Amino acid sequence: MSAALPWLEDASRNTAAALRAGRLPHALLIQGSRGSGAEAFAFWCAGLALCESGMASDATAPCGVCRGCRGVAARAHPDLVILGPSEDSREVRIEQVRELSADIALTSHRGGYKVGIITPADRLNRFAANALLKTLEEPPQRSLPSRVPATGRSRCQGLRIPSPPRAAALAWLRSEQPDRDWDRLLTVTEMAPLDALDADGAAVLALWEDTALSLERARRGQLDVVETAERWSRADYGHRLAAIENWLTDRLRAAVAPPTVHLSPGDNTSNIRAMFEILDAIHEARRLVESPLNRSLILERLLWQLTSARAGGGNA
Numbered sequence: 289m290s291a292a293l294p295w296l297e298d299a300s301r302n303t304a305a306a307l308r309a310g311r312l313p314h315a316l317l318i319q320g321s322r323g324s325g326a327e328a329f330a331f332w333c334a335g336l337a338l339c340e341s342g343m344a345s346d347a348t349a350p351c352g353v354c355r356g357c358r359g360v361a362a363r364a365h366p367d368l369v370i371l372g373p374s375e376d377s378r379e380v381r382i383e384q385v386r387e388l389s390a391d392i393a394l395t396s397h398r399g400g401y402k403v404g405i406i407t408p409a410d411r412l413n414r415f416a417a418n419a420l421l422k423t424l425e426e427p428p429q430r431s432l433p434s435r436v437p438a439t440g441r442s443r444c445q446g447l448r449i450p451s452p453p454r455a456a457a458l459a460w461l462r463s464e465q466p467d468r469d470w471d472r473l474l475t476v477t478e479m480a481p482l483d484a485l486d487a488d489g490a491a492v493l494a495l496w497e498d499t500a501l502s503l504e505r506a507r508r509g510q511l512d513v514v515e516t517a518e519r520w521s522r523a524d525y526g527h528r529l530a531a532i533e534n535w536l537t538d539r540l541r542a543a544v545a546p547p548t549v550h551l552s553p554g555d556n557t558s559n560i561r562a563m564f565e566i567l568d569a570i571h572e573a574r575r576l577v578e579s580p581l582n583r584s585l586i587l588e589r590l591l592w593q594l595t596s597a598r599a600g601g602g603n604a
């Protein structure tokens with residue numbers, strides 16, 4: 289059996305039952321937070337549709353070993369079309385959607401379903417999304433496109449992937465690779481287990497520690513802001529923003545905690561307000577993480593904000 293991720297058992301069981309009953313919608317919009325397994329679930333569904341084992345009436349998963357399942361696992365099944373953003377534009381473009389639609393409309397190679405996966409679907413540009421809508425309005429027989437944009441939601445069935453509870457995420461990661469410090473790594477990657485599994489753990493943790501040290505120095509006015517921003521902008525930008533947010537959130541949590549808990553001397557009210565403003569700026573930067581903005585400039589601004597929050601806020 290090709291088991292689904294443990295926190296997706298309900299979604300898997302329901303989807304398998306729908307397929308057996310012949311009432312699986314021809315399009316599924318699979319939504320989940322980053323790293324929660326939404327994309328993995330899309331491929332799991334593709335396996336379900338393309339499994340050739342003649343699934344038993346009580347089967348709840350694709351067999352995992354037949355020609356169809358192996359093709360999906362290798363991302364090389366003739367009836368599976370996978371669309372992602374093009375390298376140069378970071379968008380899914382209309383030509384790609386047209387190719388997918390044309391391919392899906394052809395007779396299936398193996399006599400079963402044809403499946404298209406678009407991931408991440410929020411990268412469909414406006415024109416591509418409109419072209420996809422046309423495909424969804426006139427679906428060919430036995431096709432099962434998955435993950436479509438907001439504008440297409442009324443034409444397909446939504447499926448929300450839950451974020452895994454921490455204990456379930458830890459258990460799954462330990463079963464995948466027992467000898468890594470998943471507890472710490474999950475904290476850094478904000479409980480996104482699939483991101484944690486993909487990450488180079490040691491490098492991520494080193495980046496996390498380097499970020500914390502540098503930000504402490506920024507707060508003391510001892511950081512070369514321009515040099516640091518330039519260096520940080522060159523690699524691991526997304527991880528770096530996450531680490532900055534993580535550090536700042538910890539500081540805020542300590543600062544607003546009841547006085548019995550340690551209160552940092554510099555964290556008075558105006559300082560806390562300034563830190564919340566920085567937190568907003570980080571959220572905005574993370575939202576735009578894929579856009580072609582000047583990363584060095586964004587980081588520089590964040591670091592200056594941190595430095596001046598300290599200077600304007602406290603007397604310690």
Ligand SMILES: [Zn+2]
Nearest residue numbers: 339351354357
């Ligand atoms: Zn199979």
